[in-house]
Every structure is written in C-alpha cells, then in structure tokens.
Amino acid sequence: MSKYIEMYKSKLVSPEKAVSVVKSGDWVEWGSFACRPLVLDRALAQRKDELQNVKVRAVCTAYGVPEIVKVDPTREHFCYNNWHFSVIDRKLSDKGLCSYVPQLYREAVGYFNNYIQVDVAMLQVTPMDQHGYFNFGPSVSHAYATCNNAKIVILEINENIPRALGGNSESIHISEVDFIVEGENTPLQQTPVIPFSEEDRMIANHIMEEIEDGSCIQLGIGGMPNVVGKMLAESDLKDIGVHTEMLVDAFVDMYEAGALTGRKKNIDQRKIVYTFALGSQRLYDFINNNPMCATYPVNYTNNPNIIAQNDKVVSINNAVEIDLFGQVNSETSGVRQISGTGGQVDFIDGAYNSKGGKSFICLTSTYRDKNGKNISRIKPFLSNGSIATTHRAAVQYVITEYGKAVLKAKTTWQRAEALIAIAHPDFRDELIKEAEKNGIWRRSNMR
Numbered sequence: 472m473s474k475y476i477e478m479y480k481s482k483l484v485s486p487e488k489a490v491s492v493v494k495s496g497d498w499v500e501w502g503s504f505a506c507r508p509l510v511l512d513r514a515l516a517q518r519k520d521e522l523q524n525v526k527v528r529a530v531c532t533a534y535g536v537p538e539i540v541k542v543d544p545t546r547e548h549f550c551y552n553n554w555h556f557s558v559i560d561r562k563l564s565d566k567g568l569c570s571y572v573p574q575l576y577r578e579a580v581g582y583f584n585n586y587i588q589v590d591v592a593m594l595q596v597t598p599m600d601q602h603g604y605f606n607f608g609p610s611v612s613h614a615y616a617t618c619n620n621a622k623i624v625i626l627e628i629n630e631n632i633p634r635a636l637g638g639n640s641e642s643i644h645i646s647e648v649d650f651i652v653e654g655e656n657t658p659l660q661q662t663p664v665i666p667f668s669e670e671d672r673m674i675a676n677h678i679m680e681e682i683e684d685g686s687c688i689q690l691g692i693g694g695m696p697n698v699v700g701k702m703l704a705e706s707d708l709k710d711i712g713v714h715t716e717m718l719v720d721a722f723v724d725m726y727e728a729g730a731l732t733g734r735k736k737n738i739d740q741r742k743i744v745y746t747f748a749l750g751s752q753r754l755y756d757f758i759n760n761n762p763m764c765a766t767y768p769v770n771y772t773n774n775p776n777i778i779a780q781n782d783k784v785v786s787i788n789n790a791v792e793i794d795l796f797g798q799v800n801s802e803t804s805g806v807r808q809i810s811g812t813g814g815q816v817d818f819i820d821g822a823y824n825s826k827g828g829k830s831f832i833c834l835t836s837t838y839r840d841k842n843g844k845n846i847s848r849i850k851p852f853l854s855n856g857s858i859a860t861t862h863r864a865a866v867q868y869v870i871t872e873y874g875k876a877v878l879k880a881k882t883t884w885q886r887a888e889a890l891i892a893i894a895h896p897d898f899r900d901e902l903i904k905e906a907e908k909n910g911i912w913r914r915s916n917m918r
C-alpha cells in the first residue's frame with residue numbers, strides 16, 4: 472500500500488467526527504461556488520445546540536440554502552457571510568440571514584495571508600491522485616490560501632469534481648490536510664443558460680464591432696457577457712485568447728467553433744486561463760484534465776499587471792445602473808446587496824493597461840421593475856444607497872442597445888452628453904434637465 476493511501480486512511484473520518492473540531496466563536500471558511508461543502512454543512516448544522524457564534528464565510532452560494540442557515544434563523548449559533556452574492560444569498564440577506572463581505576477579488580488571497588482568521592476550512596475537492604494530491608476543480612480562486620492559513624483543513628471528496636490543470640495552487644497535498652470526509656458525489660451545480668433579449672443582442676453587436684482577431688477575452692458574471700460569448704463563437708474571428716476570472720459555457724462554444732486558439736497571447740500562450748468555472752456539465756467536462764485550460768489563483772488571474780501583459784484584452788461586464796457622472800453600480804439595488812464587486816474593477820484596470828485593450832460596461836437602457844414600470848438604468852445619480860462598484864475615472868466604454876459611450880478623459884459635461892445619447896429616448900429630456908440642474912450640462916451639448 473502506498474504511503475499516501477495509508478495517510479488517507481488515517482485521516483478519513485465521518486462528517487460528524489470532522490465537524491466536531493469546530494468550537495464556539497470560530498471562523499469557518501467554505502470552498503467557493505460549486506465546491507462548497509455539503510455533507511459537512513449538514514453535520515455542522517446538527518451541532519447547532521452545542522455551538523454559539525460560529526461565523527461561516529462562503530462565496531456565491533450554490534446547491535440551495537445551507538443547512539446551517541436553515542436550522543438557525545436567529546443567527547446566534549451560525550452567522551452566515553458571503554464574499555459574492557448569488558440569488559440564494561440575496562434572498563437570505565433580504566431576511567437578515569446573510570451578510571456581504573466587500574472585496575476587490577484580486578486581493579482575496581492576500582486577505583487570507585494577512586488579514587483574516589480561519590479556524591476551520593471546509594471544501595469539496597476531487598478524490599486523491601497517486602501522488603497524494605486533491606484538486607480544487609472548478610473553484611481554485613483562493614482555495615489554497617484558505618487552507619494554507621487555516622488551523623484545521625477538512626476536505627469533502629466528490630468524484631464528480633473535474634480535475635483542473637494549473638497554473639498553480641490548483642491542488643493540495645494530503646500532508647497539508649487534517650481530515651478527509653467522503654461525500655455523496657452530488658452532481659455539480661449547473662447554472663441555467665439564460666435566454667437573451669433583442670436588446671441584449673443589440674448590445675452584443677456593438678461590442679462585436681470592437682473585437683478583433685487575436686483579442687484576449689474576459690467575460691463577467693451575468694446574462695449579457697454570455698451573449699457576447701455566443702456571438703463570438705458564431706463569428707469568423709480568429710485566434711481569440713482567453714484570460715478570465717470566470718469560465719462559462721460560451722468559451723466552450725468558442726473553442727468548438729475553432730475561434731479560440733490563444734496563439735496570439737503574450738503570456739500563457741495557447742492556454743485558457745481562469746480562476747473558477749460555473750456553468751453546465753459540458754463546461755465541467757471540458758475543463759476535466761484538459762491541458763488547454765490553466766487555472767490559477769485569483770491573485771494571478773485578476774492582477775491588472777498580469778492581465779495587461781496580453782495585448783488587445785477585451786473585458787465585458789454587466790452593470791445594474793450608471794449615473795451621469797459615470798459611476799457604475801454593478802452590485803446593489805439601493806442598499807439591497809444583489810451581487811458583489813467581484814473582479815469587475817480588476818479587469819477594467821487590466822484591459823485599460825493592455826496594448827489595444829478595451830473594457831466594456833454593458834447594460835440595457837431600461838429595467839422593468841416588479842410593478843412592470845420601465846426605469847432608466849442611466850440616472851442623474853446612483854439610486855439612494857447604491858454602491859459605486861467601478862469609480863468614474865476607471866470607466867472606458869459604456870454600451871446600451873442605443874450605442875457606445877467612451878468616457879475616458881472626458882469632462883463632466885461630455886460624459887453626461889455621451890451617456891444621455893445612449894439612454895432610452897423616453898428618458899433623455901428628463902436626464903438633460905437633471906444634468907443642467909446638477910451643473911454638468913453646457914448649452915453646446917447635443918448639438
């Protein structure tokens with residue numbers, strides 16, 4: 472028997488035994504996205520009455536509401552927190568059951584190395600390989616930093632987790648692990664493909680005009696970036712490269728269409744670089760043992776200096792609203808946290824510094840609220856309480872179905888003009904009046 476199998480056997484315990492190490496007051500860190508623990512969550516929830524004030528941090532909750540949250544609506548026993556809200560997290564937050572942790576995603580590894588305490592780390596990983604390594608699969612992100620800084624590391628094995636080749640920090644050795652639990656091999660979280668609207672297609676068309684052969688693409692989270700990805704796959708563009716934070720199904724479409732070769736990249740040439748993957752089973756099958764894919768920790772993928780080493784970086788991200796000063800909110804609706812800062816700012820900075828690089832903030836010109844009322848996403852000010860995800864000076868291109876606005880190096884009145892020109896026509900007069908009132912309009916505007 473190999474020494475690693477012996478070590479494995481000595482560390483293999485039941486979920487109940489593994490979570491018995493958690494003490495009142497501890498900070499517990501979970502694996503992110505599709506790699507959050509499942510059987511460990513259930514076992515921890517069963518200890519509710521013995522524990523007080525155990526704080527759990529997670530990223531973008533998948534697989535439904537965690538058991539620790541379900542069993543403790545008071546948050547006295549378990550206090551759930553999240554670095555990036557999914558639809559589950561925002562609904563929990565509406566009920567006061569989940570708190571947001573602001574972050575610049577590129578800094579996540581540094582937070583673990585320098586700022587925060589982790590008493591117990593719990594992550595889903597692949598089964599161990601013959602060299603004694605467990606792979607972090609589609610959720611490399613800050614997984615190694617979490618484990619490296621945790622007092623106790625517990626891994627939950629899931630045979631369905633694909634083995635993601637790196638890069639670096641994509642795996643952890645058995646010698647660095649305290650306990651192993653064999654999970655139930657739950658299929659990975661699948662994200663539905665969102666149907667896109669005519670407005671989405673028009674926005675994507677404006678972006679497509681700016682993409683060239685050899686461009687290096689980042690697609691952000693949300694519906695719109697995926698539409699552009701699909702159109703890229705259907706285009707006759709050649710030698711597209713990928714350096715992204717999030718890997719989505721659209722990249723598989725591009726690969727299968729032959730558009731994606733990565734041959735023109737200056738770094739990680741011919742590799743699809745990413746830090747986490749979230750999508751369908753087809754995406755997870757694509758990354759499994761695929762030498763074309765290289766996953767890295769987020770302090771590499773999202774470092775603007777690394778991003779900028781490739782030429783013609785094109786960064787495509789969604790937003791909730793933008794004000795006439797150019798401040799972009801991509802994460803809240805007033806004080807309601809919808810999502811997170813994520814890597815938006817990282818890629819906007821990286822693309823700007825890349826030779827020939829371009830960053831796009833895209834949004835439909837209007838949004839239909841829950842009462843069916845059409846509301847302009849281009850506003851005089853961000854909604855009361857909304858957070859500026861990307862500050863105004865960083866913004867380069869803004870796109871709606873009505874066209875493109877380039878904000879870099881523009882005066883306040885030029886910005887207001889450029890943004891009003893791509894607002895929905897029904898709102899333009901009102902926006903001009905507001906811009907005048909707020910001192911960012913000139914008589915010569917729109918002439």
Ligand SMILES: CC(=O)SCCNC(=O)CCNC(=O)[C@H](O)C(C)(C)COP(=O)(O)OP(=O)(O)OC[C@H]1O[C@@H](n2cnc3c(N)ncnc32)[C@H](O)[C@@H]1OP(=O)(O)O
Nearest residue numbers: 690691692693694716717789790801804810813814815838
């Ligand atoms: C991942 C990378 O590679 S790096 C960078 C990418 N990361 C980021 O850009 C971080 C921030 N961005 C995001 O999270 C997303 O792009 C978003 C939130 C802006 C859009 O994501 P989508 O999934 O397309 O948004 P969607 O249209 O489904 O809306 C999400 C929620 O916001 C609400 N919403 C959207 N727009 C508005 C608005 N203008 N006012 C109020 N609420 C709004 C929706 O109602 C929905 O809430 P609900 O589920 O409670 O009904």
Ligand SMILES: CCCC(=O)O
Nearest residue numbers: 555692812813814815
């Ligand atoms: C956790 C980050 C996801 C995003 O960047 O949007």
